[in-house]
Amino acid sequence: MPQRQLAGTRIRERRIMARMRQADLAQRAGISASYLNLIEHNRRRIGGKLLVRIAEKLSVEPSVLSEGAEAALLSALREARAAAPGAGAEADTVEEFASRFPGWAALLAERQKRVTDLERTVEALTDRLTHDPHLAAALHEMLSTVTAIRSTASILADTREIEKEWRDRFHRNINEDAARLASSSQALVSYLDGASEVEASATSPQEELEAFLAAQDYHFPSIEDGSGRISDLVNDTPMLQSAPARGLARMWLERYRSDAEALPLEALKRAIGVQGVDPARIARRFHADLAAVMRRMASLPADSGIGGVGMVSCDASGTITFRRPLDGFALPRFAAACPLWPLFQALSRPMVPLRQHVVQPGHGEGFLTYAISQPSSVVSFDEEPLFEAHMLILPATRVAADDVREIGVSCRICPREGCAGRREPSILAEGF
Amino acid sequence: MGKRVLVIEDEPNIIEAISFLLSREGWHVDTHSNGHDAADVVRAKAPDLLILDVMLPGRSGYDILTELREDEATANLPVLMLTARGQSKDRDLAERLGASRFMTKPFSNAEVLEAVGELVP
Numbered sequence: 001m002p003q004r005q006l007a008g009t010r011i012r013e014r015r016i017m018a019r020m021r022q023a024d025l026a027q028r029a030g031i032s033a034s035y036l037n038l039i040e041h042n043r044r045r046i047g048g049k050l051l052v053r054i055a056e057k058l059s060v061e062p063s064v065l066s067e068g069a070e071a072a073l074l075s076a077l078r079e080a081r082a083a084a085p086g087a088g089a090e091a092d093t094v095e096e097f098a099s100r101f102p103g104w105a106a107l108l109a110e111r112q113k114r115v116t117d118l119e120r121t122v123e124a125l126t127d128r129l130t131h132d133p134h135l136a137a138a139l140h141e142m143l144s145t146v147t148a149i150r151s152t153a154s155i156l157a158d159t160r161e162i163e164k165e166w167r168d169r170f171h172r173n174i175n176e177d178a179a180r181l182a183s184s185s186q187a188l189v190s191y192l193d194g195a196s197e198v199e200a201s202a203t204s205p206q207e208e209l210e211a212f213l214a215a216q217d218y219h220f221p222s223i224e225d226g227s228g229r230i231s232d233l234v235n236d237t238p239m240l241q242s243a244p245a246r247g248l249a250r251m252w253l254e255r256y257r258s259d260a261e262a263l264p265l266e267a268l269k270r271a272i273g274v275q276g277v278d279p280a281r282i283a284r285r286f287h288a289d290l291a292a293v294m295r296r297m298a299s300l301p302a303d304s305g306i307g308g309v310g311m312v313s314c315d316a317s318g319t320i321t322f323r324r325p326l327d328g329f330a331l332p333r334f335a336a337a338c339p340l341w342p343l344f345q346a347l348s349r350p351m352v353p354l355r356q357h358v359v360q361p362g363h364g365e366g367f368l369t370y371a372i373s374q375p376s377s378v379v380s381f382d383e384e385p386l387f388e389a390h391m392l393i394l395p396a397t398r399v400a401a402d403d404v405r406e407i408g409v410s411c412r413i414c415p416r417e418g419c420a421g422r423r424e425p426s427i428l429a430e431g432f
Numbered sequence: 433m434g435k436r437v438l439v440i441e442d443e444p445n446i447i448e449a450i451s452f453l454l455s456r457e458g459w460h461v462d463t464h465s466n467g468h469d470a471a472d473v474v475r476a477k478a479p480d481l482l483i484l485d486v487m488l489p490g491r492s493g494y495d496i497l498t499e500l501r502e503d504e505a506t507a508n509l510p511v512l513m514l515t516a517r518g519q520s521k522d523r524d525l526a527e528r529l530g531a532s533r534f535m536t537k538p539f540s541n542a543e544v545l546e547a548v549g550e551l552v553p
Contacts (some may be wrong), residue, residue, distance in 0.1 A: 140487050143516035147538040148445035154541045155452060166452060173445040424521075 008042035009056035010065045014058045028057045049302035072361050076109035138188045145181045184352045208245035219301045224265045263296045290372045294392040298324050310393035330409040338408035339421040346371035357404045368396040436460045438479035467491030471499045481552045486515035486536040501530040
């Protein structure tokens with residue numbers, strides 16, 4: 001029986017173990033009880049966001065539902081081994097270890113997960129401290145104000161004879177700067193108080209757009225069926241606060257509409273069901289370009305049956321312009337990404353489709369990526385074309401080691417040693 | 433005519449304090465507070481010393497310094513850079529781009545006077 005069909009049985013088992021009624025779980029997961037019933041009896045396929053959501057409501061890892069507890073345990077043990085290649089753990093005895101010492105194996109797996117979670121937090125906080133523009137601006141403002149106070153106070157203290165006009169002016173300056181310092185330090189404390197939700201606050205129009213798209217799960221049914229207007233979608237949401245963010249959203253949604261017209265949803269889902277997830281095959285089927293196919297695949301609804309999908313796009317400077325996160329594939333929030341990503345290879349080889357299995361050290365088993373770089377606007381004879389690149393990211397398991405390219409997240413938080421792509425030292429490894 | 437210093441800094445009260453200090457030491461002080469046209473202002477004022485903040489509205493102090501070092505007229509102008517970031521990589525970058533001296537905020541008045549005195553004896 002295919003694994004996806006078994007997922008329904010596992011959901012049912014886990015729900016009963018959690019003493020949860022079917023209707024309650026359905027409501028929490030945002031689906032109808034009858035639909036959950038079909039899933040639990042393996043009469044509907046389940047994957048992607050819905051599986052993740054149900055797993056979250058049942059307090060289990062998604063892989064426990066999709067692959068079974070034993071597979072999840074083995075996967076975690078393999079991850080632990082991959083994270084410490086020098087420790088000498090034997091690859092061929094992992095299953096024996098798990099079956100002979102299930103308690104110890106579960107403990108090791110749990111510790112590995114904890115380490116990975118903590119590393120993620122360190123990564124996110126370091127990323128923030130190093131690259132968060134809001135934090136950098138706030139600290140600059142505070143240090144400048146402190147400098148002004150220090151310098152002015154020294155003048156008042158050290159200058160024996162000072163004209164009244166200057167003295168009054170410096171007193172006023174100190175008073176103003178002290179008030180400013182109080183207010184900026186309070187603002188900074190409030191900002192850092194929110195740091196437990198490291199990914200939460202949007203600090204730029206691009207981040208407002210990303211938060212807006214993520215809230216919609218990157219899918220807009222009213223554009224798919226032609227019933228909605230882009231201007232309404234953009235103007236009716238409180239998530240797009242700034243005019244630049246609304247402008248970016250309009251551009252993004254216009255392209256979404258044009259992609260949806262070229263690759264209608266139902267036809268695309270059928271084509272993926274028949275042809276698989278290879279974007280080149282889908283592109284041939286619809287006579288569409290590869291980038292449009294990738295964008296469409298990254299905007300499919302959760303119930304489309306292709307499981308998790310991530311995507312990253314960048315402009316010709318390598319600046320990330322779009323990111324759809326995928327569980328396990330770490331994306332930097334502020335820092336520049338790893339130059340080894342196929343996304344950037346694609347940028348240096350315009351119009352050449354690239355398919356590459358990749359793995360990030362300490363971040364799961366691996367991913368299949370498809371990348372392409374294409375002109376971002378209509379080409380003309382009078383100007384050089386500007387290119388943009390897209391990289392579609394799909395989960396991949398059991399990939400032969402020879403076919404995998406090891407990539408990082410961002411130099412600052414990357415443990416890879418002797419990497420030709422390194423541009424700054426890492427906090428996780430010695431040296432440059 | 434006394435020595436001329438140009439202070440490019442966006443924090444008005446730092447400008448005021450530095451202006452007071454240096455004018456007491458006999459300097460003629462000009463000031464400017466944005467990065468956009470800072471390089472043009474340097475060329476127009478032709479100071480003996482430039483005090484340049486790194487984080488300026490419109491253009492970074494590093495970019496301004498780079499442009500000044502590429503211009504024969506300002507290639508050798510003593511430049512004291514001020515920054516809120518004191519990491520060694522920031523210092524290295526400032527030195528690589530041709531800063532004569534690098535000072536991290538919050539600095540003391542004595543440090544400023546000492547640096548100025550060394551750069552333009």
